[in-house]
Amino acid sequence: MSPASPGARGRLAAAWRRAGDVDPLALALRLGLLTLVLDASLHWFERVPLAAVAAFGLLMPGAARQRALWAAVLALTVAPLAWNWPFSDNHAYLKALFPLAVLCALSCPDPRAALATSARLLVGGTFLFATLWKLVLSPDFLDGTFFRVTLLTDGRFANVAVLAGGLDADQWYANDDALHDTLAGEVPWEESGFVEPPELARLACVATVFTALVEAGIALAFLWPAGRGPSRARNPLLLLFALATYPVATVRGFGWLLMTLGVAQTAPRQRGARLAYLAAWFAVEAFRSVPWDDALVAALGAG
Amino acid sequence: MAMAPSRAGAGRRQQLLPWVAPALLAALAGLQIALAFGAHLSPWKGGGFGMFSTLDHGGFRGVEVTALLPEGERRLTVPPERVREMRRARTLPTRGALLGLARALAPQRPEARAVRVRVFRIAFEPGDLRPVRRPLAEVTWERPAQAPTRPPGEGP
Numbered sequence: 473m474s475p476a477s478p479g480a481r482g483r484l485a486a487a488w489r490r491a492g493d494v495d496p497l498a499l500a501l502r503l504g505l506l507t508l509v510l511d512a513s514l515h516w517f518e519r520v521p522l523a524a525v526a527a528f529g530l531l532m533p534g535a536a537r538q539r540a541l542w543a544a545v546l547a548l549t550v551a552p553l554a555w556n557w558p559f560s561d562n563h564a565y566l567k568a569l570f571p572l573a574v575l576c577a578l579s580c581p582d583p584r585a586a587l588a589t590s591a592r593l594l595v596g597g598t599f600l601f602a603t604l605w606k607l608v609l610s611p612d613f614l615d616g617t618f619f620r621v622t623l624l625t626d627g628r629f630a631n632v633a634v635l636a637g638g639l640d641a642d643q644w645y646a647n648d649d650a651l652h653d654t655l656a657g658e659v660p661w662e663e664s665g666f667v668e669p670p671e672l673a674r675l676a677c678v679a680t681v682f683t684a685l686v687e688a689g690i691a692l693a694f695l696w697p698a699g700r701g702p703s704r705a706r707n708p709l710l711l712l713f714a715l716a717t718y719p720v721a722t723v724r725g726f727g728w729l730l731m732t733l734g735v736a737q738t739a740p741r742q743r744g745a746r747l748a749y750l751a752a753w754f755a756v757e758a759f760r761s762v763p764w765d766d767a768l769v770a771a772l773g774a775g
Numbered sequence: 776m777a778m779a780p781s782r783a784g785a786g787r788r789q790q791l792l793p794w795v796a797p798a799l800l801a802a803l804a805g806l807q808i809a810l811a812f813g814a815h816l817s818p819w820k821g822g823g824f825g826m827f828s829t830l831d832h833g834g835f836r837g838v839e840v841t842a843l844l845p846e847g848e849r850r851l852t853v854p855p856e857r858v859r860e861m862r863r864a865r866t867l868p869t870r871g872a873l874l875g876l877a878r879a880l881a882p883q884r885p886e887a888r889a890v891r892v893r894v895f896r897i898a899f900e901p902g903d904l905r906p907v908r909r910p911l912a913e914v915t916w917e918r919p920a921q922a923p924t925r926p927p928g929e930g931p
Contacts, residue, residue, distance in 0.1 A: 560821075
């Protein structure tokens with residue numbers, strides 16, 4: 473039977489539905505281990521042992537619920553933080569906190585509920601501090617400077633600047649040269665030819681407000697007591713964040729960890745949310761691997 | 776029936792276990808904020824979730840190393856084997872990191888009496904986005920004075 477036949481399609485749909493019925497703890501442990509296998513560290517001596525231990529946990533029945541395995545994973549995620557200090561990105565710390573949360577949960581009488589609590593607080597804490605930085609500590613976020621400059625200079629945002637910021641690709645590269653020449657002292661800023669279209673300033677303003685609201689909303693929803701008020705918006709907000717952020721800021725490991733924590737904090741009855749997190753986990757990889765923005769720029773002739 | 780003290784203690788520990796990782800996250804984030812403001816740690820690093828909040832990151836930080844010579848200052852280049860020290864000084868410009876980089880590059884100009892390391896960031900004016908260089912840290916390493924060499928054959 474071909475994979476496209478109705479029978480095969482039905483079986484695939486049934487398998488997808490069954491994925492939502494999987495115990496949140498089991499699914500979160502597997503997704504977490506898969507993330508650790510695929511989100512490789514830079515150095516081979518950090519990457520190989522962690523991938524081997526995480527793969528063992530994925531492949532051997534029952535291993536994913538063994539505390540010894542998670543203790544090893546914890547050691548192998550903490551060691552790079554010490555070795556690479558102070559270079560590790562923020563999500564490397566979350567990558568080490570996840571196995572710690574699992575290890576603690578597996579020592580509790582109800583590991584699922586314990587991991588759900590840890591995951592909820594880890595997501596809430598992550599976004600609380602992200603919001604604190606953006607709204608209070610950063611000198612250049614709230615006034616829009618961060619997104620204006622990032623859209624104009626960060627290569628990951630170049631296609632967004634071209635698609636929605638009123639720049640063409642040549643202008644984007646000319647701006648890069650203008651900035652470089654000014655910093656090298658070769659030309660005064662006024663004569664550098666640096667261009668910021670009004671559309672780009674508006675786009676930066678929208679990105680600033682959207683990011684601040686969504687991140688603050690996630691912090692509030694995940695730290696609010698369960699089942700009441702803002703806590704009901706947890707899953708929609710975290711999924712909105714993933715779908716709005718990872719097509720542009722392709723920090724795959726962070727996205728995968730957040731989706732894993734999203735799965736872990738779902739209640740067993742929240743089948744739809746679990747499926748949505750699972751789909752978003754795969755979407756994070758698709759956003760990074762599929763050159764959708766290059767294709768869109770080419771199709772619109774914006775480049 | 777009252778719960779035995781050891782069982783009650785174990786129960787409390789188990790109630791606290793789910794809070795261990797989140798508490799550590801908060802502690803790390805607090806430390807990162809303290810280091811960012813007290814020692815100019817890049818907000819994008821260190822576990823405080825300051826990424827995508829500020830332009831103060833490696834792309835807009837620079838390190839300048841100069842040898843102080845009798846005829847003036849001369850820029851020193853950072854060879855590939857010293858890039859890690861340079862990145863360390865750029866990310867967390869402590870006095871120790873800057874002195875370490877100065878000492879590592881000093882052999883490039885043995886005649887220099889001192890080596891100066893400056894770390895700066897590029898900030899942008901909110902109006903016209905004009906880039907402005909802002910100093911973060913500076914250290915001057917003085918070359919130790921060499922003991923005068925004694926002519927051969929001269930006793931104490």
